[in-house]
Amino acid sequence: MAKYIFDVDLRMQLDKVDEGARFQEEVRDTVTSYQTEPEWRKVTHDWTLHALDKRYVYNFSCLGRPIIQFPQDMVAFQEIVWDVKPDLIIETGIAHGGSLIQSASALAMLEYCEAIEKGEMLDPRAPKRRVIGVDIDIRAHNRSAIEAHPLANRIDMIQGSSIDADIVAQVKKAAEGYSRILVSLDSNHTHDHVLAELEHYAPMTSKGSYCLVYDTVVEDMPVDFYPNRPWEPGNSPKSAVFAYQEALKKNPINGDDGTPLSFQNDRTVEDKLFITVTPDGFLKRD
Ligand SMILES: C[S@@+](CC[C@H](N)C(=O)[O-])C[C@H]1O[C@@H](n2cnc3c(N)ncnc32)[C@H](O)[C@@H]1O
Numbered sequence: 564m565a566k567y568i569f570d571v572d573l574r575m576q577l578d579k580v581d582e583g584a585r586f587q588e589e590v591r592d593t594v595t596s597y598q599t600e601p602e603w604r605k606v607t608h609d610w611t612l613h614a615l616d617k618r619y620v621y622n623f624s625c626l627g628r629p630i631i632q633f634p635q636d637m638v639a640f641q642e643i644v645w646d647v648k649p650d651l652i653i654e655t656g657i658a659h660g661g662s663l664i665q666s667a668s669a670l671a672m673l674e675y676c677e678a679i680e681k682g683e684m685l686d687p688r689a690p691k692r693r694v695i696g697v698d699i700d701i702r703a704h705n706r707s708a709i710e711a712h713p714l715a716n717r718i719d720m721i722q723g724s725s726i727d728a729d730i731v732a733q734v735k736k737a738a739e740g741y742s743r744i745l746v747s748l749d750s751n752h753t754h755d756h757v758l759a760e761l762e763h764y765a766p767m768t769s770k771g772s773y774c775l776v777y778d779t780v781v782e783d784m785p786v787d788f789y790p791n792r793p794w795e796p797g798n799s800p801k802s803a804v805f806a807y808q809e810a811l812k813k814n815p816i817n818g819d820d821g822t823p824l825s826f827q828n829d830r831t832v833e834d835k836l837f838i839t840v841t842p843d844g845f846l847k848r849d
Contacts (some may be wrong), residue, residue: 567690594835597839607837611783619710620840622696623661624810626668628708630661631749635838636762636777637665639845644669644745644834647772651741653734655725655760656697656750666747667714672785690717695737725750726759735767735819744769749777752794757783757803765807765826767849776800776844783842801843804828818848825849 589810597603614620614633623630625637642667644652652666670692678685694717701722709715717739723730725748738744744766748757757776768774781794781803789795811825818824826846833842 571682596833625661625665628661628664629659630665631658633840635836636841637837639832640665641669642648643773646672647743647745649743649745649772651738651744652694652746653764653767654696654747657661657696657701663694663709663718664712664714665695667717670717671714693717695719695728695734695743697721699724726756727762731763738767742769743772745772746774752778752781754798754801754802756799760807761803766824770848772848774846776804776846778840779804779842779844780840804843
């Protein structure tokens with residue numbers, strides 16, 4: 564009798580696993596089918612243009628701090644963090660701190676879940692997973708609001724240009740000892756700046772993790788879309804991503820972990836999001 568109950572129980576569990584796998588397969592098929600949706604892509608492009616023109620990207624916040632992102636990209640970010648389970652997130656471009664808080668909260672949640680799974684006590688005063696943010700201009704009111712946030716004890720902020728040798732050295736030093744590093748680049752969006760950021764920070768990305776390059780969408784906008792900014796199509800984060808990928812192919816190098824460095828452009832993310840400021844910017848390290 565006991566054995567029968569066990570078998571039924573096992574069967575039900577296996578069914579659930581099968582159902583879960585089937586659901587994931589269905590989602591994959593659905594997303595794949597979007598690749599032949601030129602009309603929908605066009606509508607999305609027009610919508611994105613309009614939304615960026617109307618400053619839609621400034622409307623949101625993460626746990627109380629304004630974040631300059633599309634909500635879709637925020638969802639993608641939490642999916643990536645859950646999959647990668649980084650112990651360190653390195654971000655360039657802090658602004659109001661929303662993306663720092665987003666990273667800190669995702670890392671706090673990883674620690675919370677890990678503690679439950681291991682049956683351990685969690686001490687929120689001693690966070691292990693951390694975020695480093697770099698910005699050339701951390702405004703006083705933003706710094707104090709970030710420092711006053713309950714998640715501040717897992718955030719380190721460094722002021723200076725992200726491509727300044729001394730700042731890069733500080734970040735590299737702070738990254739020592741971490742083994743699952745995720746990088747997020749969202750500062751100055753010119754080609755040269757992002758290319759230099761990629762050269763400095765992409766090698767810090769751990770295997771299987773991501774180097775996220777935000778605002779690659781600049782490349783897909785009309786030439787005069789950002790009249791007061793130094794970036795435009797041809798001089799954008801996306802042109803930098805392509806140049807970096809080419810350079811890596813021509814002159815292969817190792818990452819900071821001493822193993823060969825290469826990235827796949829993970830289009831599955833943008834394929835399902837449709838709405839994103841990060842097309843061709845979800846770089847996954849092989
Ligand atoms: C788009 S905002 C960052 C938005 C933020 N990641 C978020 O999601 O809310 C860009 C930031 O990059 C910073 N920045 C501009 N040039 C920089 C540079 N050379 N080095 C580091 N940060 C820079 C700006 O001061 C600004 O705060």
